[in-house]
Structures are given as structure tokens and as C-alpha cells.
Amino acid sequence: MTARITTVAFAGVDVLDIDVQVQMGNGLPAFTLVGLPDKAVAESRERVRAALSALGLALPPKRITVNLAPADLQKEGSHFDLPIALGLLTAMGVLPGDELAGYTALGELSLDARISPVAGVLPAAIHALTRERGLICPAAQGGEAAWAEGLEVLAPASLLALVNHFKGSQVLTPPAPALQEMEPGGPDLKDIKGQESAKRALEIAAAGGHNLLMAGPPGAGKSMLAARLPGILPPLSPAEALEVSMIHSVAGNLTGGKLLRQRPFRDPHHSASLPALAGGGLRARPGEISLAHLGVLFLDELPEFQRGALEALRQPLEAGRVSVARANAHVTYPARVQLVAAMNPCRCGYLDDPSRACARAPRCAADYQAKISGPLFDRIDLHVDVPAVSAADLSLPPPAEDSAVVAARVAAARARQSARFANLPEESRPRTNAEADGRLLEEIAAPDAEGRELLTQAAEALKLSARGYHRVLRVARTLADLEGAEAVRRPQIAEALTYRRTLPGR
Numbered sequence: 001m002t003a004r005i006t007t008v009a010f011a012g013v014d015v016l017d018i019d020v021q022v023q024m025g026n027g028l029p030a031f032t033l034v035g036l037p038d039k040a041v042a043e044s045r046e047r048v049r050a051a052l053s054a055l056g057l058a059l060p061p062k063r064i065t066v067n068l069a070p071a072d073l074q075k076e077g078s079h080f081d082l083p084i085a086l087g088l089l090t091a092m093g094v095l096p097g098d099e100l101a102g103y104t105a106l107g108e109l110s111l112d113a114r115i116s117p118v119a120g121v122l123p124a125a126i127h128a129l130t131r132e133r134g135l136i137c138p139a140a141q142g143g144e145a146a147w148a149e150g151l152e153v154l155a156p157a158s159l160l161a162l163v164n165h166f167k168g169s170q171v172l173t174p175p176a177p178a179l180q181e182m183e184p185g186g187p188d189l190k191d192i193k194g195q196e197s198a199k200r201a202l203e204i205a206a207a208g209g210h211n212l213l214m215a216g217p218p219g220a221g222k223s224m225l226a227a228r229l230p231g232i233l234p235p236l237s238p239a240e241a242l243e244v245s246m247i248h249s250v251a252g253n254l255t256g257g258k259l260l261r262q263r264p265f266r267d268p269h270h271s272a273s274l275p276a277l278a279g280g281g282l283r284a285r286p287g288e289i290s291l292a293h294l295g296v297l298f299l300d301e302l303p304e305f306q307r308g309a310l311e312a313l314r315q316p317l318e319a320g321r322v323s324v325a326r327a328n329a330h331v332t333y334p335a336r337v338q339l340v341a342a343m344n345p346c347r348c349g350y351l352d353d354p355s356r357a358c359a360r361a362p363r364c365a366a367d368y369q370a371k372i373s374g375p376l377f378d379r380i381d382l383h384v385d386v387p388a389v390s391a392a393d394l395s396l397p398p399p400a401e402d403s404a405v406v407a408a409r410v411a412a413a414r415a416r417q418s419a420r421f422a423n424l425p426e427e428s429r430p431r432t433n434a435e436a437d438g439r440l441l442e443e444i445a446a447p448d449a450e451g452r453e454l455l456t457q458a459a460e461a462l463k464l465s466a467r468g469y470h471r472v473l474r475v476a477r478t479l480a481d482l483e484g485a486e487a488v489r490r491p492q493i494a495e496a497l498t499y500r501r502t503l504p505g506r
Helices: 044-054 078-091 121-130 138-144 159-167 196-208 222-227 238-250 274-278 309-310 314-317 361-367 375-379 403-421 438-444 449-462 466-483 490-498
Strands: 001-009 016-023 030-034 065-068 103-106 135-136 212-215 296-298 321-325 329-333 338-343 382-385
Touching: 001 121, 001 329, 016 078, 016 121, 030 044, 044 078, 044 238, 065 078, 078 103, 078 159, 103 121, 121 135, 121 138, 121 238, 159 296, 159 403, 196 212, 196 222, 196 382, 196 403, 196 466, 222 296, 222 338, 238 329, 274 309, 403 466, 438 466, 449 466, 466 490
Parallel strands: 001 103, 030 065, 103 135, 212 338, 212 382, 296 338
Antiparallel strands: 001 016, 016 065, 321 329
């Protein structure tokens, strides 16, 4: 007797069909699992055996072979438990194979036959919809799978409930799509006193999706400013929420099977390794730059990160994706992030304070800032100094503008950008000014004669690279959008140039 159940494997956010073939034949009793299973898949034999025992069923004394086809593809993860169990139940005659043939199944089995959550339900659901199949998944993730509109979803809490559903003694209720709740009362800009220049740079970064580097002494408020950036960013659109949630689903980070509504804000510690930032490891999992897709990646104490880890971010910051190539895997993850970084001017942090600066200044500052390579530095649109806050500033009343006021201006600027790019092909359509490049940038950000003359002179004096030249134009376009201006003029070019540095420490 041979039974076949369909499940999936993951290559990044891409989904591959896996055919679970179960055969029961004559011979010495055995349970063999083949098809390049990893340790978690190989251990499914014991979990499946225990789960069937919890239902009062025992495997027949036959030679059982389970093949995961295609056999030359590495199988990883515990989500193969449920399809293997369904294949065994079909081969034993407990479940009808013709009905199960129209479903894709994934889920981990507990020893008491409950179905536990697994990673990747959302991309598996979308893949099943394209194949015109239904989906069987854990009950805790039914709300995640239900976002694939038109998909038949069975989300049982246990293997017994699923068996009863196919036997006709129980009906599983279709799950409803689930969204994470918006967190009220987050960090607000009105909590920060002083730092008007840094707040202005933060607003520009939010309006155009620009990368931002803040440099200043300890305690100046760099981390506080970065933590308030999500509060002024527009919420995810439905399409963006689905795109971001697919990455977090593959990583197993969706809480309760609910899709994300807020833009991600990732702030890894400076001890993070290259695989942790860019992605990789044994299973080529998404890194922090992919988990921050369409959100913010905040790197505090930037020079303290490993040099190799920072250099690995250079290509993803330009391309908006990261390719993880390993001996056993080659996957690509989206990585369109807004990089926000903070750093001290030197190791002790008090370079500009004559009473506290170390005796090695300015050499110590040059050595410390040189840990950031010129190519990475060139990919940051906005550079702003964050000086120490004086006691007089701390005694002032709270600022009049809160995050809601700034967020309204940012939303208006983003709306102008969306309208400007609306007629472009979807596959090449930028979401923000920071993504515009080449001929498009020349069309939307061409300055007036005075502005072009100023930019040309500054580019020669500052030795700007072609990338730096274009990034000045992007920032100037965002400044014009914040003002509601159609054309880029000399004042926007002048302000954009004030946020530009050529090399670390200069």
C-alpha cells in the first residue's frame, strides 16, 4: 500500500513542493525515512509514532518506508511531522487518500497528538493557493494562512480533530485573518529636548527613506532619536505587510499567526556576527537586514561591529536584497531597509570636549572612525552631529511638536512620492526617493540652474563620488517634497550638502 501527501520545503522565501510517499510492504518490521532528512526530520519517526499511539493506533508490523521527494533536496524542519503522519494514516486506511490529495500539509506533532506551530505557514499558504490546493496547518497559525484569499484552510488543534473532520464527525471552522495590534503610546519626539538639527535630519530620513548616521558623545540622545523613528514612519500598506510578514513567517517570528502592521525596527547588539546580520547559518536563515525589510535597521556603536559584518551590508543596501550562498544552500532574501547608525566620535566619546578629551586626540578619533570603510560611509545619505545636551536645554519645557505632527508631514511627503511614481512599471517602481536612481533621478530631482551650479562646485570641492552626487539629489528631492515644492532649487541642494561628508573623521 502506497500513499502520497504534499508538503513544502523553503529556499529563502521561495516555496518548493515536496511529495511525501509512504509505503507499507512485507518484510521485517522497520520504519525508514529517506530523502536527505536533517536531524529534526529524522526524529519525526518517534514523534509520529507517539502521536498515533495517543490516538489509540499502532503502526502495523510491516516494513514502512517514507520517501521525501525530490530525494536530492535537503529537508529541514519539524513541519514534516504532520504530512508523514497523514501519509501513514492513509496507508493504514484510516483516512481517505483521494480527499487528502487536494491539500498541502505542514505542522509539528506533539507526543499527545497536538499540532504545534511551525515556521513558513504564510508563504506555504500563498504557494498552495497558486497550485489550487487547500492547506492544513496548526490551529495557532490559521489566521496567518487565511490571508491567502480564496484558499481553503483547515487549522486543527490536534491530529484527532483532523481525523474526525475527514470522518465527518467534526467540522473545522475556517479561520479568520489575524493582525497584530498596534502598540499605543510608543516613544515620542516630544520627550527629546534640544537636538533640533538631529530631529530635522530624522524627519528627512523618514520622509525619503534615507540612511542616517548620527555621531556624538555618550548620552547625547542618539539612541533615543533612533527609537522614535518608527513613530513618524507611515504604517505598512496591505501589500507591504504581506511582504514583510512572509520573511518573519519563514524565520518563525510571527506571534500567534498574526501579520505585522508596524514597520520592523531591528537593533542588534554590536557583537552580532556576519550570519546574524546578513543571514546564513546551517539553514541559511534570514539575518537582521532581512528581518528589517521595509523598516529600520539600527546599528548602535557602529565602529564596534565586526568589520566583515559591516562590509557584508554594502551590497544589500544598494540592491535591496541579500544573497546567502553556502555549500548546501543558495537563497535570496529581500533587504530593502533604512539604515540608521550611531557612533561616538572616538573611543572615549569626548573628542570635542577639551576638559575630557584623551591625550591621543585627534589620532584616536581618526583610528576609531576609520573602522568604517569609505564605501560603506558613502552609502549613508545623511550625516549629522549630535552634540551633548546642556543643562539649560534640559530645563526647557517639552517641545511643541510631538511625533504625530512630524508623522503627518512625513506622510504627506511620502504621498507625493507615491503619486510621482504611480505610473512606473510595478517591478521597477521605487517606494521612496531613496530608491530612485539613474535616469529617473535626473527627471524628478533635476535642480534649477543655480542649484546645479552649486552642486557641481560642491562635488568638485568635496570630491564626491557618483553615488554621493546622486544621494545629494535624492535628499534634495525629499526636502522639496517636505516643503510641497514641485522643483528642486538651490536652497534644497544647499541643505542636502550640509548632511554630506566624504570620509570618516572629515
